[in-house]
Amino acid sequence: MIDRKDFKLRSLLLPVLSPKAKKSVGPLLAMLALLLIRVAPAQGWVWRTDMVKQPSIKPQEAPRPIPQNSIPRQGKELHMDRVEAGKRLRNPIESNPAAVENGKKFYQIYCALCHGLEAKGDGPVAAKFVPPPDLTLEVIRKRPDGFLYQTITDGGPLMPAQGEALGPSERWEIVIYLRRLQGGEK
Numbered sequence: 001m002i003d004r005k006d007f008k009l010r011s012l013l014l015p016v017l018s019p020k021a022k023k024s025v026g027p028l029l030a031m032l033a034l035l036l037i038r039v040a041p042a043q044g045w046v047w048r049t050d051m052v053k054q055p056s057i058k059p060q061e062a063p064r065p066i067p068q069n070s071i072p073r074q075g076k077e078l079h080m081d082r083v084e085a086g087k088r089l090r091n092p093i094e095s096n097p098a099a100v101e102n103g104k105k106f107y108q109i110y111c112a113l114c115h116g117l118e119a120k121g122d123g124p125v126a127a128k129f130v131p132p133p134d135l136t137l138e139v140i141r142k143r144p145d146g147f148l149y150q151t152i153t154d155g156g157p158l159m160p161a162q163g164e165a166l167g168p169s170e171r172w173e174i175v176i177y178l179r180r181l182q183g184g185e186k
Contacts, residue, residue, distance in 0.1 A: 077163075077168065086147030091149070099172075107174050114159070118181065
């Protein structure tokens with residue numbers, strides 16, 4: 001067993017070091033001790049940040065609201081209520097045969113499974129699930145284009161959102177095609 005009086009850090013290092021290095025061990029240890037003493041107070045200072053005391057959104061806390069009339073940096077569309085979208089959004093795509101044809105193509109891929117080819121709510125999924133609404137009804141015909149666009153983007157009570165699958169122009173083309181299925185354009 002090693003006696004405490006004889007145990008010194010210097011005695012552990014000295015046999016390994018060269019004679020020239022043995023002379024500089026004392027100042028080196030003193031500098032190391034001074035460095036550790038200088039760094040230690042920083043642990044309790046006010047400006048020190050750590051993962052617990054950082055400014056962040058806490059669990060169950062709502063994120064900060066988006067300022068009005070701001071443009072997102074990511075290039076994504078701002079989330080909007082369907083009614084508000086109906087009031088604010090207008091279809092930027094001109095209704096022409098190419099837009100109708102594209103809208104028909106995207107409608108048959110993404111919408112016809114539930115709403116049916118004629119938008120009557122009789123698609124193949126309707127027999128196995130809650131039937132979707134008939135999109136040719138007067139109630140839906142009266143809805144503005146922005147309302148339909150936002151419904152396609154965010155989905156409805158039972159309808160899945162298609163905003164990630166379809167780009168904005170593709171969603172507007174579906175709205176143009178829906179207006180044709182409803183018997184005219186608005």
